[in-house]
Amino acid sequence: MSKSPFLQLHEADTVVVARDFAPQGSVWTSPDGKLTVTAKERIELGHKMAIVPLPKGTTLLKFGQPIGFSTIDIAPGDWVHSHNLDMMSLHRDFEFGTAIHEPPAPATPRTFMGYRRQDGRAATRNYVAIVSTVNCSATSANYIVDAFDEALLAEFPNIDGVIALNHKSGCSFRYTGPDHQMLARTLGGFARHPNIGAYIILGLGCETGQASFLAEEYDLVTLDNAGSKSNRPLIMNIQDLGGVKKTVQQGIAALKDLLPAANQVQRMPIPISELILGTNCGGSDGSSGVTANPALGVASDLLVAHGGTSALAETTEIYGGEHLLTRRAVSREVGEKLIERIRWWEEYAAKFGAKIDNNPSVGNKKGGLTTIFEKSLGAISKAGTAPLRAVYEYSEPMTEKGFVIMDTPGFDPASVTGLVAGGANIVIFTTGRGSCFGCKPVPSIKVSTNTPIYDRMIDDMDLNAGTILDGEKTVEEVGLEIFEEMIAVASGKKTKSELQGIGDEEFCPWMPGPIF
Structure with a gap:
């Protein structure tokens, strides 16, 4: 027996979903064989067909849950989509903790081959990053990354790459305000991410999202081979260094300095x-x-x-x-x-x-x-x-x-x-x-x-x-x-x-x- 071109996802559903491109005349039959519906038109993959009469204003069910209401009368076999289905005012009955199901514990523990950081966290990759505090430093960050081609990184086989974490913000918001805190939390989260083996922070110098604020709020430091805090340069501001060209030169030198330490990892x-x-x-x-x-x-x-x-x-x-x-x-x-x-x-x-x-x-x-x-x-x-x-x-x-x-x-x-x-x-x-x-x-x-x-x-x-x-x-x-x-x-x-x-x-x- 050939498979049905439609799926009913829940016994209460008033629509079925096309599991493939269903041509006009395609037939869906209910599991008990008591209801047969014929498609009145082509139903595309993933689209819905009505299987019961749905007068205007009827709530439609999919997954056994309301998904909208009919905006016109819909007959069995009709295609159901934006032309005849719209949002509804949905009342949600909130309950708390009434459907707690703990997944059964596995018989055998599993492991993966990852990197163990000095602070104990687990990494799945090992990147070196430039963290831009503001969009104004994005181009400089890209120029620095461009210097680290495959030939150079071939000397460091345990490093997956050098990335520039650039974005379109970093200024024009309230200092220490919600957006500043959210951006700093995001940048800090990436800098401290276990998949980042080393990084520098790169800013323009006058932005609201100051590099010094980021470093202090999130205790951002560069680690040496032993995992201790290093005195290597961490923050670089373009204005302080004398422009883009000088910043790029110093940024390349700083990252080259970090590569040997970042490479000292092995999967376990x-x-x-x-x-x-x-x-x-x-x-x-x-x-x-x-x-x-x-x-x-x-x-x-x-x-x-x-x-x-x-x-x-x-x-x-x-x-x-x-x-x-x-x-x-x-x-x-x-x-x-x-x-x-x-x-x-x-x-x-x-x-x-x-x-x-x-x-x-x-x-x-x-x-x-x-x-x-x-x-x-x-x-x-x-x-x-x-x-x-x-x-x-x-x-x-x-x-x-x-x-x-x-x-x-x-x-x-x-x-x-x-x-x-x-x-x-x-x-x-x-x-x-x-x-x-x-x-x-x-x-x-x-x-x-x-x-x-x-x-x-x-x-x-x-x-x-x-x-x-x-x-x-x-x-x-x-x-x-x-x-x-x-x-x-x-x-x-x-x-x-x-x-x-x-x-x-x-x-x-x-x-x-x-x-x-």
Whole structure:
């Protein structure tokens, strides 16, 4: 018997999802055989078809949850999307700690081959960095990095590269104000990240985000071979050094000085309990919540069961599903903090005359996602089923073990930048439309949600969760594949983005406040 072209994700659902391109006349039959629905038109991969009459104003269900209401009468077999489905006023019934499910402990502990830093932290990569305090020093930082070509770095085989952490801010905000503190926390998080073996701080000199403030607030120092504080230059300001040319010359000399010490590392077995996984989805489609995201949830639960940390982010893509996460909160305080961040986003969007349903994006909608509620219900499945143990603000250090949430925007570079600043030493990124995201100094594993995008973008996709739609593998089997790939990449296996050298331009600190 051939597989059905449609999937019903929950027995209560009033729509089904096309698992492939379903031509007009394609038939869906309910599992009990009592209901048969014929598509009245072509239904694209990831898009929805109604399976019951939905009069105007009816609440539609997908994943067993409301995703919007019908704006016109919809008949069985009709394509359901933006032309006949819209947002709704959603009442969320918040409960706290009523759905706590601890992942079973593994029979055998697992390890990965990582770098053990002098302070005890675990690294998956070993980079040397230039931390720019302000956009005005970005060009100088790039000139310094350009001097470190493959021939020079060949002398230091344990160093993955030299990167410039450049951004578009650093000035025109209130000194010690919220934006200044957030930027400093992000830059400090990267400078102190275990995947950064050595760094210098590079500024212009007159910016609000002073290098001295950053160094003092986050105790930033350069370490010598023994892991002790060094007297080597740490802060370089272009104005003090006499301009760009002199700064570049001195910056090159300073980094060359740091390379021998940074190279003095060797991979060794480290428990995977020391992995901090940052999860993200970008270029999502209607199959994201069916394949790659729930499979990543399986991998997330496996890591948590081994004592590791898995972080969900993109708060605007939790919106509408947060009531399901508060049920998993280990305390009312943790659940309330998530609700507080959701309320902050509602107020933040309203200040600019916007609403959170501006997300899904154009590409998301082409891929079958219609409302933010629908997108969020699929996105939160990346978090598996483990208890929610902490909620962090943007780029805060993630110190709690287990499943946690970091408050970030849905914009991928800004979201992952916050996760890495908070300590994530590996990233898994699901995509249905085809993201090309890379993330130096942390490896980013790309998982496609469907086979067509995997085949079309084979040089960018690390794993294919589309095999679930194809009927070849289960969600659990793909989840285990993701888990094993995570350990392999943490141990040094190059991701597709790393093989292409992607990740230098994705550093993007989030700045939510006004620019003066």
